[in-house]
Amino acid sequence: MTDTPLSAQGPTAPSFLHRLRDWWSGETANPVKRVQFGHGLTPWLFVLPQLAVVVIFFYWPSAQAVTSSFYIEDPFGFGSTFVGMENYADALGSKEYLSTAWFTAFFCVVVTALALGIGLLLAVKADKVIRGAESYKTLLISVYAIAPPVAGLIGMMFFDMHMGPFTRLFAFFGHELRVGVDYWDTTIALITISVWKQIPYNFIFFLSGLQSVPVSVREAALIDARSGWRRFKDVTLPLLAPTAFFLLIINITYTMFDTFPIIDVIVKDKPANNPMTLVYKVYLDGFKGNDIGGSSAQSVILMVVVAALTVLQFRFLERRVHYG
Amino acid sequence: MAELTLNAVGKTYSGGVKAVSGVDIQISDGEFIVLVGPSGCGKSTLLRMVAGLETVTDGEIHIGSRLVNQLDPAERDIAMVFQNYALYPHMTVRDNMAYGLKNRRTPKAEIETRVAEAARMLELGQYLDRKPRALSGGQRQRVAMGRAIVRQPAAFLFDEPLSNLDAKLRVSMRMEIRKLQQRLGTTSLYVTHDQLEAMTLADRLVVLNGGRVEQIGAPLEVYRKPASTFVAAFIGSPAMSLLDATVEGGRLMLEGHVLAEVDHKAGPVTLGLRAEDLRLVARGGVPMRVEYIEELGAHRVVHGMVGDQSLAVVDQGAEAPGDLIHIAADPARLHLFDAATGQRIDVRSRVGEFAR
Numbered sequence: 277m278t279d280t281p282l283s284a285q286g287p288t289a290p291s292f293l294h295r296l297r298d299w300w301s302g303e304t305a306n307p308v309k310r311v312q313f314g315h316g317l318t319p320w321l322f323v324l325p326q327l328a329v330v331v332i333f334f335y336w337p338s339a340q341a342v343t344s345s346f347y348i349e350d351p352f353g354f355g356s357t358f359v360g361m362e363n364y365a366d367a368l369g370s371k372e373y374l375s376t377a378w379f380t381a382f383f384c385v386v387v388t389a390l391a392l393g394i395g396l397l398l399a400v401k402a403d404k405v406i407r408g409a410e411s412y413k414t415l416l417i418s419v420y421a422i423a424p425p426v427a428g429l430i431g432m433m434f435f436d437m438h439m440g441p442f443t444r445l446f447a448f449f450g451h452e453l454r455v456g457v458d459y460w461d462t463t464i465a466l467i468t469i470s471v472w473k474q475i476p477y478n479f480i481f482f483l484s485g486l487q488s489v490p491v492s493v494r495e496a497a498l499i500d501a502r503s504g505w506r507r508f509k510d511v512t513l514p515l516l517a518p519t520a521f522f523l524l525i526i527n528i529t530y531t532m533f534d535t536f537p538i539i540d541v542i543v544k545d546k547p548a549n550n551p552m553t554l555v556y557k558v559y560l561d562g563f564k565g566n567d568i569g570g571s572s573a574q575s576v577i578l579m580v581v582v583a584a585l586t587v588l589q590f591r592f593l594e595r596r597v598h599y600g
Numbered sequence: 601m602a603e604l605t606l607n608a609v610g611k612t613y614s615g616g617v618k619a620v621s622g623v624d625i626q627i628s629d630g631e632f633i634v635l636v637g638p639s640g641c642g643k644s645t646l647l648r649m650v651a652g653l654e655t656v657t658d659g660e661i662h663i664g665s666r667l668v669n670q671l672d673p674a675e676r677d678i679a680m681v682f683q684n685y686a687l688y689p690h691m692t693v694r695d696n697m698a699y700g701l702k703n704r705r706t707p708k709a710e711i712e713t714r715v716a717e718a719a720r721m722l723e724l725g726q727y728l729d730r731k732p733r734a735l736s737g738g739q740r741q742r743v744a745m746g747r748a749i750v751r752q753p754a755a756f757l758f759d760e761p762l763s764n765l766d767a768k769l770r771v772s773m774r775m776e777i778r779k780l781q782q783r784l785g786t787t788s789l790y791v792t793h794d795q796l797e798a799m800t801l802a803d804r805l806v807v808l809n810g811g812r813v814e815q816i817g818a819p820l821e822v823y824r825k826p827a828s829t830f831v832a833a834f835i836g837s838p839a840m841s842l843l844d845a846t847v848e849g850g851r852l853m854l855e856g857h858v859l860a861e862v863d864h865k866a867g868p869v870t871l872g873l874r875a876e877d878l879r880l881v882a883r884g885g886v887p888m889r890v891e892y893i894e895e896l897g898a899h900r901v902v903h904g905m906v907g908d909q910s911l912a913v914v915d916q917g918a919e920a921p922g923d924l925i926h927i928a929a930d931p932a933r934l935h936l937f938d939a940a941t942g943q944r945i946d947v948r949s950r951v952g953e954f955a956r
């Protein structure tokens with residue numbers, strides 16, 4: 277293939293071309309690894325299907341979003357005008373956008389903290405159950421099988437203004453719960469349903485993480501420390517750190533993006549001034565408001581924020597994680 | 601440092617399975633006791649009951665003057681060395697050793713002195729800031745020892761601590777453990793299934809079988825006077841040969857040949873013969889057909905058949921499989937066991953060797 281023209285330049289070619297050619301034919305690769313493929317191109321062929329999926333469903337739409345974020349589009353899709361950074365300026369300057377951003381941050385922190393905390397607590401307790409442990413675990417995990425929109429629907433029934441048991445519970449304590457009307461009441465409902473939906477996932481991972489802590493290490497701790505809390509804090513928790521770190525990233529992603537169906541079920545067609553996350557606002561402005569440019573700009577901002585968050589986590593948190 | 605008393609100790613699991621029953625052991629201060637037995641004999645369960653990792657369902661365990669049955673493992677003033685070391689993988693060697701002391705509110709300076717001392721004793725000084733995964737098996741083993749030493753406990757409990765090491769390292773660590781224990785003078789309870797390890801380490805052996813004590817005694821005592829066929833077959837290598845024999849009119853008969861004169865009532869008995877107590881004779885004795893030979897360098901172990909029973913003899917000769925040899929034994933070195941119960945029969949064999 278391209279070997280021929282490049283090798284023809286041979287000795288006179290600059291070293292860069294040499295290296296390029298070597299790279300292409302896999303010459304500089306580790307000899308041990310190189311034996312697996314005769315040609316540098318073969319491995320690429322093997323990863324091509326996967327790459328295609330990533331490119332078509334991730335990079336291409338992302339590139340589209342970035343492009344359209346610089347344009348204002350005609351609502352009927354007949355034409356678009358280049359406006360530079362105006363969409364970004366609009367979004368970041370809008371009070372509504374900023375309040376949604378704050379809510380998203382708040383929602384993210386609360387849901388992640390509660391889902392991780394309760395998941396861990398249940399896992400620690402379930403780990404100690406001896407009799408009927410299997411059915412107990414199955415019951416806790418089964419919630420994970422519920423699709424988010426269904427979870428939202430179930431949640432909506434629970435929080436229904438007329439017949440919801442939670443509404444009655446709050447009424448019992450003297451608070452009239454008005455989900456879908458009152459900003460903070462809706463927030464409570466959203467948080468409750470989102471946390472409930474995510475607990476089983478965290479539970480499964482924490483439980484398997486706990487069970488991979490060697491029994492003898494726990495027994496050694498039993499001899500070294502009398503207080504159960506100390507043993508948990510000093511021995512079990514550090515050994516769970518890799519699991520916890522993984523779950524932290526997954527949970528943040530969950531609250532940012534995957535709570536969408538829950539928010540949609542609770543907030544849709546309700547009177548205004550309901551809380552929502554940035555992702556839901558992207559959808560609302562783009563598909564309900566037909567502001568493709570503005571919504572693209574928002575989604576690009578969101579992309580940057582999440583990427584930055586992940587990089588930060590890996591840089592500063594992962595250092596403290598001990599991988600067994 | 602303290603005495604350790606086990607009084608009719610037993611363990612019955614919730615399903616009704618008896619793992620350990622009626623174990624009485626008095627361990628004096630500074631003694632090195634080895635619990636030995638085949639797997640499933642309850643030796644580990646017994647050790648874990650002393651440690652507090654298993655509940656005690658029957659009897660009492662005293663450490664020093666304290667009844668510890670209901671105490672948490674951390675309150676029993678014991679330190680344990682586990683089979684797979686059970687080091688905390690996320691802590692450095694130093695923290696691994698210091699952790700138990702920190703939780704007992706030991707002053708910082710004191711912790712440092714003790715860790716430094718243990719590190720010096722175990723030659724771990726240069727590894728103090730490493731994590732366990734950066735250490736070799738032998739070094740991890742030493743860290744586990746160090747974690748026990750720094751605590752200066754009333755007793756050390758060892759749960760097969762050498763079985764994860766290779767053969768060569770095992771022998772040298774065995775020696776180190778023994779020297780260390782003698783130097784520190786800490787009462788020790790050591791579990792192993794390796795009879796050689798048990799013989800070389802113990803002040804006294806406790807041979808367990810099916811959750812019961814078969815015999816307690818000094819290694820040589822157990823070796824020379826096994827209390828039952830079980831102990832006889834378990835302790836010693838090669839294992840003692842156990843053969844069916846009969847006593848007829850004061851004479852011990854093996855496959856129709858007179859072996860010795862004994863003072864015992866007539867009837868069947870189980871005869872125990874150690875390979876090194878037997879010797880070859882030119883004439884007379886009991887004929888044995890050689891089957892195969894284990895060449896061990898210093899000597900050879902000749903395995904063969906007497907009638908249809910197998911027997912092993914230690915020898916320096918040059919016989920080959922298929923040869924017929926004649927063996928004789930010192931009557932004082934014969935072991936007789938009850939054919940039904942397997943218990944030792946103490947008879948004074950009349951002096952005067954047969955086979956002349």
